Amino acid sequence: MILRYNISNFLSFNDTTEFNLFIGDYRRFDNHVYKFKDLDILKLTSIYGANATGKSNLVKAFDYLRDAVLEDDLTKLKVPSFKGNEDKPTELEIEFITKNTAYIYGFELLRDNIIKEYLYYSGISKKDTLIFDREVDKNGVSKIEVNKKLLKTKKFQILKDHYEERVNSNQLFLNLIGDIDLGDLSNEIEAVIKWMIKMQVIFPTSKPQYLVSNLLNEPSFMDFTRDMLCSFDTGIKNLHIKEFNISEYFGEDDKDLVNDLIEDLEKNDGEDIPLSVDMIVTLKEGEPVVKRLYVEHIGFGTNNLFSFNEESDGTKRLIEFMSMLYNLIVKEGDFSVYIIDEIGRSIHPSLLKEFLSKLSREDQIKGQLIFTTHESNLLDLNMLRPDEIWFAEKNRERGNTEFKTLAEFKKIRPDLNIRKGYLNGRFGGIPILANFDDLNWTEYASN
Template identity: 35%
Template sequence: MLIRFNAENFLSFNKRIEFSLIANKERRLPSHIIKGDGLNILKSGVIYGANASGKSNLVKAIDFSSQVITKGIENLSPVNCHFRLDKKNIKKPTIFNYEIKVNEKFYSYGFALKLDNNEIIEEWLYEIGRKKENKIFERIRNNEGKHDIEIGLQLSSKAKTRFEVYREDFKDANNLLFLSEMNRKSIDDFSELKVFKDVFNWFNKKLTVLFPKSKFSGLNFIGDDNEMSETFNSFLNVFKTGINNVTSEEIDLDNFDIPQKIKEDLTKNILKTKAIIFEINGITYSLKKNNQNEYKIKKIGLEHYTNDGQSVVFDIEDESDGTQRLFDFIPALHELKQTDSVFIIDELDRSLHSKLTYGIFELFLNATKENESQLIATTHESLLLDLELLRRDEIWFMEKQNNQSHLYSLDEFKVRNDKIVNKDYLLGRYGAIPIFKSFKNLKF
């Protein structure tokens, strides 16, 4: 689970901002809380704000920092990602820090880097508790420009010998994270080093970020996963999309009529993601490997019925933008229900009706009472500002002040639980709304 996230000197965040999912002491909606080691963690959060206030930048900060961990900064393009409205910031470090819960333990992990030359200058991992914190490792750059790793774990003699080799090899690794590098090493034989795998896998397997144009991979399971296919059909029926069934037609890659270069690129990419979705001439396809390591392509279709009961299959591109967006949310909701995942969705309400946006959050909260999944979203949908749906500490606002983004919670306003929050928000009582001059003097 995500407990807290901090970012500094990234996009519109000049000073340190903090997004926290630590619950307050109110007793309302107890099913929204996961309790553990004296710490109550919220299952959801929504972030409001005017256009260009920095909501999407919060999502981008989480996405960028998690990709630095899982993919490496050498595979990213962080040019001009620092806070650019202060010229001195180009030389200042950009800092990210996460507090997370993994396997009933709590960790603080973060790093500082210089975005002008992709250089990691600090990194740390601590196990944290109510009374004390235990250092797992800390990495700093010494006066000679070398990277020193200080380990806080109690290691066996064999593990210590192996670790010393890794530490020595890492002294000149200016653009690598030590956490990431340790996950490329042979450490499975040393149980005391398992924490490196656990923390890395949280970022690699538990955390998913969806932007408005993201394509989540749930479509890959249609046709060979009965549960997923039934889930799609059930959701589409509940949401009254007019789709009666999701179909798939399997095509052998060798018989697929596309240029050989495109085939090579597709199979090269699938090594990294196991399955991918792609479009050709407005038709959606899914490519994955079967158990025999054979590449198989599926053409995804949506079955509608005519007035006389005849079946007509449409391509996904023939459907409305809202229906297409549901094809990302349905597998996301399915995964949230089945696993302890964290989904962060930018512009949840984009192309969706207000009641449908409300229904997605309501469905998530009802369907995940037995697990530790979390759903965090940015939105403009004021219908979600309902204290019967969400707690005060689950509602956040982003506002620009002096060209910098500031993040704060509704909980700071100490509003009553019977308050009509969405009305007060639109009246500007909590800030984070658009403020513009009168249109009367606008000349065309």
């Protein structure tokens, strides 16, 4: 669960900008609140803003953090600093909870080289406790302090000193020792990396890779997806997964592709290979087969199934979101975090609102959903709390992104028409339009 994220000198974020999921002074929708010790954390958050205000840059900042932890060469990522600030360091710091422990992880980098990196147990409102703290000098040499309680033997201390010398300035220490046994230090780092990997950052063009595998391997997920799609009145009656011989499916012209896929299956011990959202190659009783998702519509029967690609963009997007909804509503285990840019892409506003309303009404939301949107139809205090509604605006003089929440405005009553106020510009987050009556359209006409 994310507590807060501090961003500095990254894309449209100039000075340190905080995005957090702490509750405001509201008592509605207790099911939207996760309680951790004495802290209350929100499970749902929406971010509104006109084009080019920077709301998508927040999603990119989460994505960069995740990629940096997994990448062994930061120069491949090319940190995008605030325009004109290329000679200043970029700082990213996230505070989060996993396995019932709160952590703070962050780093500073300049031109893709680390200056500082640190990991602490978060004390929330009290003093934080060191796990490790890394400083990098001008020559790229790291000095790393580690909590002595986490390095209980001389062997682990020697190994730590060894990797302290090996870590490059264009690499995170977290990345380097992710697979190294350093005792209790490794246990903490493993927990952090696993949480980072599990954090799902979804852009408008993102596609789920393991939808078909999950439908096959989890019967409860198949039942859930089928029931949800029917309840959304999409015209879908059922989902089917058909099986094909791999050679017959691809034919002689794709013989080389078939051989490559069979070779990849052998290398990966038969692990499923996603070919598209609706199709995988897998092993059945030791033989490679293609499995593909098909959709049955009301009135057409099982002899007239539709391929995934024949569905509307909105229906396809809804099916792609089923794994997320299942994890947030049904699946047990460590909570999932989903961060979605432009959640309403291709989905009809009424369908999107019904989708989010179902989640909002759940007694036990098992994770967090953070999303950006333009869709004013979602501005409904019967679905979201005021502290779950954020607005992104661009400072017109300095060009940087600034955030504020609806909870910061006075007199926010439960019966207030938030949508109307938003469209009238009361809360910001909408385009500042020119006076169209003053535009001389005819001068652009061709003669």
